[in-house]
Amino acid sequence: MSSAFGLDIGGSGIKGAPVDLAKGELAAERVRFATPPGATVADIADIAAQVVATFGYTGLVGAAFPAVVIDGRARTASNIDAGWIDTDVAGTLSETTGCDVVPVNDADAAGLAEMRFGAGRDVLGTVALLTLGTGIGSAVFVDGLLLPNTELGHLEIGGADAELKTADAARERDDLSWEHWARRLSKYLRHFEALLWPDLLILGGGVSRKADKFVPLLEGVRTKVVAAQLQNGAGIIGAALWAAETRQPTARN
Numbered sequence: 001m002s003s004a005f006g007l008d009i010g011g012s013g014i015k016g017a018p019v020d021l022a023k024g025e026l027a028a029e030r031v032r033f034a035t036p037p038g039a040t041v042a043d044i045a046d047i048a049a050q051v052v053a054t055f056g057y058t059g060l061v062g063a064a065f066p067a068v069v070i071d072g073r074a075r076t077a078s079n080i081d082a083g084w085i086d087t088d089v090a091g092t093l094s095e096t097t098g099c100d101v102v103p104v105n106d107a108d109a110a111g112l113a114e115m116r117f118g119a120g121r122d123v124l125g126t127v128a129l130l131t132l133g134t135g136i137g138s139a140v141f142v143d144g145l146l147l148p149n150t151e152l153g154h155l156e157i158g159g160a161d162a163e164l165k166t167a168d169a170a171r172e173r174d175d176l177s178w179e180h181w182a183r184r185l186s187k188y189l190r191h192f193e194a195l196l197w198p199d200l201l202i203l204g205g206g207v208s209r210k211a212d213k214f215v216p217l218l219e220g221v222r223t224k225v226v227a228a229q230l231q232n233g234a235g236i237i238g239a240a241l242w243a244a245e246t247r248q249p250t251a252r253n
C-alpha cells in the first residue's frame with residue numbers, strides 16, 4: 001500500500017490529508033476544521049466526514065484519536081465528551097465517512113511517524129514521545145516497537161494530574177512565561193525519566209515549533225530532549241501508517 005488518508009482528531013481541531021506512506025509526507029495540503037465545543041460523538045463524526053469528503057477520498061483512513069483506543073473502541077475521554085467512552089470509534093467514523101477507518105491513540109500515531117520519519121528515526125533503546133497540546137499524550141518505543149496506549153500525561157505530581165498543569169493549554173490558560181512553563185515541564189520530565197529511564201525524549205505538539213524558546217530552559221533533566229520534526233503532520237502521517245500496517249500486517253517486516 002503506498003497511500004492512505006490520515007485524520008488527526010483533537011480537542012480543538014480535526015485535521016486531515018492523504019499521506020504518501022513511502023515518503024512519510026502529506027500528499028496534499030491538509031485541511032483543518034474546528035472541533036465544536038464539547039467534542040461530542042455526533043459532532044466529531046460529522047466533521048471527520050467533512051474533512052474526508054473535502055478530498056473526495058474513499059479508501060483506507062487512519063484516525064489519530066485523543067483517548068485510549070483498544071480494538072477500535074475508545075476507553076477514556078479526558079479532553080472530549082464522556083459519551084466517547086466505550087464508543088466504537090472505528091464503526092462510528094466508518095459509517096459517517098463511508099471509508100474503512102482504523103483509529104489509534106493520537107500520541108501513539110505521532111510517535112510512530114517520528115520513529116519512522118522524524119526525530120526518532122533509527123534510534124534504538126527506549127524512546128518516549130510526549131505531545132504537549134490540549135493534554136499530554138505519551139508514546140513509548142523500545143527498539144522501534146510501540147508499547148500502545150501509555151497514558152503518562154496523567155502521572156500524578158504534587159497530588160494533581162500532570163497534564164492539567166503542564167500541557168501547552170495550561171501555559172496558555174495561565175498566561176505563563178516560557179521560564180515559568182519550562183519549570184513546570186522540567187518537574188514533569190524529571191518525574192517521567194525517573195520512572196522510565198528513556199534514552200531519548202521527543203517533545204511534540206504544536207508548541208514544538210517553538211522548542212528553542214523552552215527546551216534550553218529545562219532544568220535538571222538528564223535525558224537528551226529533542227523537538228519533534230514532523231510537528232503538525234505527525235498525527236496525520238502516523239495514523240495513516242498505522243491503518244496501512246494494521247490492514248496489511250506484513251508491511252511491518
Ligand code: BGC
Nearest residue numbers: 066067068078107135136137
Ligand atoms: C489523553 C490521551 C491523549 C492525550 C493527547 C490525554 O488527555 O488521555 O489519550 O493521547 O491527551 O491528546
